[in-house]
Amino acid sequence: MPQPELPEPAHPEVDSMLSRKFGKEVANYFSGSPLNRVSFLRTDHSFLLAALKHPSTSFLLFDNLSPLAKDPTQLEYVNFDDVKPLIGENPYSKSEEAMIAEYNSTITIPQLLFLGLDESKRSGFEHNIYYGSPYFALDVTPKGSVKSEAEKLIEITKSRGLQFVEGRMHMSLPAPQAAIYAQARALLDWNARNPFCAGCGQPTLSINAGTKRTCPPKDMASVTNRSAIGSTTAEPPAKERPDCVTRKGISNLCFPRTDPTVIMAVLSADSERVLLGRQKRWPPYWYSTLAGFVEPAESVEEAVRREVWEESGVKLGRVVIHSTQPWPYPANLMIGAIGQCVPGGEEIHLKHDPELENAKWVSMAEVKEALEVGTSGLGEDAGPGYKEGGLRLPSRTAIANQLLTAVTGGFLEEHSHAPKM
Structure with missing residues (x-):
């Protein structure tokens, strides 16, 4: 299989003291992403919702960490209408504070990641001074309460002649796509590996558009369970979870590992x-x-x-x-x-x-x-x-x-x- 081109170094045409002394920067495969990650907007749910529903938005799907593709040399994307049955009309309708307060460990939330904006595409999407075509990644591995919807989405993509390319490594993608794939795969894998808190062992919740996980202090699952059996006892509305070191001080989050x-x-x-x-x-x-x-x-x-x-x-x-x-x-x-x-x-x-x-x-x-x-x-x-x-x-x-x-x-x-x- 022909080897793909490597990414372009950053600003190779710019003459500077550093470039004269050390040469142009070397860019390796899986680097050189075309996306501006705008990481500071990951908690802005109004921005995320607008990006989610814009006509230019691309969703890269993964099934057991295998990316959706036409073949091993070309990723393929779907739009919001395709993923809406799985993620809902507005997965960002609540603030992160409300999501944490209403956490229910029995509900399966499909892992959705915001990857960034492709500023080379003036697609009409703008948010304040930021613009470009939005990119998301979504884990469609069938599991939990969304298994049926995930399986339907997988069948839809296969009916279009697409496939989830399996393999231990994917090294035949064009450089820009390889960088997007690498970001999405690493974050999806990290989320999948950290369903439980390292401090207390309780289930964790993905926040910050998929780039952090937190250990909620309460679990609404107890309310759901009591409703299911018709309980009328005057118990607290949600089960308080055990004290956890991750909720003390300012280091109350789990961050992706590198x-x-x-x-x-x-x-x-x-x-x-x-x-x-x-x-x-x-x-x-x-x-x-x-x-x-x-x-x-x-x-x-x-x-x-x-x-x-x-x-x-x-x-x-x-x-x-x-x-x-x-x-x-x-x-x-x-x-x-x-x-x-x-x-x-x-x-x-x-x-x-x-x-x-x-x-x-x-x-x-x-x-x-x-x-x-x-x-x-x-x-x-x-x-x-x-x-x-x-x-x-x-x-x-x-x-x-x-x-x-x-x-x-x-x-x-x-x-x-x-x-x-």
Whole structure:
């Protein structure tokens, strides 16, 4: 499958002190979203309702985290009339305070996310000084009290020749769509993983247009249950829930989680070779850069040095940040770095952390050739010109490819970033 184009860097045409010194910004796959998130409007229900019902609004549907699409290279959207039977005429009719006060844990509320405004589309939607085509994401996984409505919506989309594209990863979308998909998938996955409060174990409520969860102090389910059995006792109107630490002070919300991860191109002390590793599950001859999670109270540079030593035994000195990449599986931020060995620190041994099957030093020339003919996604064929037995590397949608392209393409040469006059 052809590899999609990468997103455009931010303002590549602007000349500045920083661009002259460091070069233009590097944009990786899953970044470069066309949407202005206007996050400060997520509590403004009048704005959300107007955006929800505007003719230009697009809804991206997910079924078990699989996005609605025409095929693996093209997302598809539906409109408000399509989703109205599932979410209702006005899911933002009440303020967040009222939603929390009237919380009922027995009622299934379809997870709806506001993603942002596409300002490149002058569609007629405006709110004060903000404009653009609104985008929402909606989880239509059939469950709970809305199972029937969700199943009907899924059948409607299938009758139009659309599908929910399954797969562990989606790496064939055009760059702008990939960024929208990544934002929606990460938030839907986070909401699905946090139905209960970490402080007291009670069910939580999604608020702030899907970007926060709160632990309500009361549950109207008790009122519903008593009405169902015809109770006439003079009990309190709603069940008070146990005290919860999340309702004390100002930190009374659960926010989406992002896990920082380091991924690094490692150079030998003489800058002539690159360290690559492979895991046992990868196809033959397939290698990549090393990676690992940042731990609490650890700088990015320290995490790079620690992970490289733990996985390969190699000792690093100077570490620099190259670029970053959102990675919505489920919610990582990959921090791309370049590190260089200290003299005498290049010996490889895999005795610390047995994560890698093998690690080896590869010449710059071999890496360059593999970047030209041997790149692919896992399970895909290499590019034209590849000869069996040659080095295989990740596709350009992976930040590992960007890092290797940088170190073999002059990124570290003195003054290489300055634009030519």
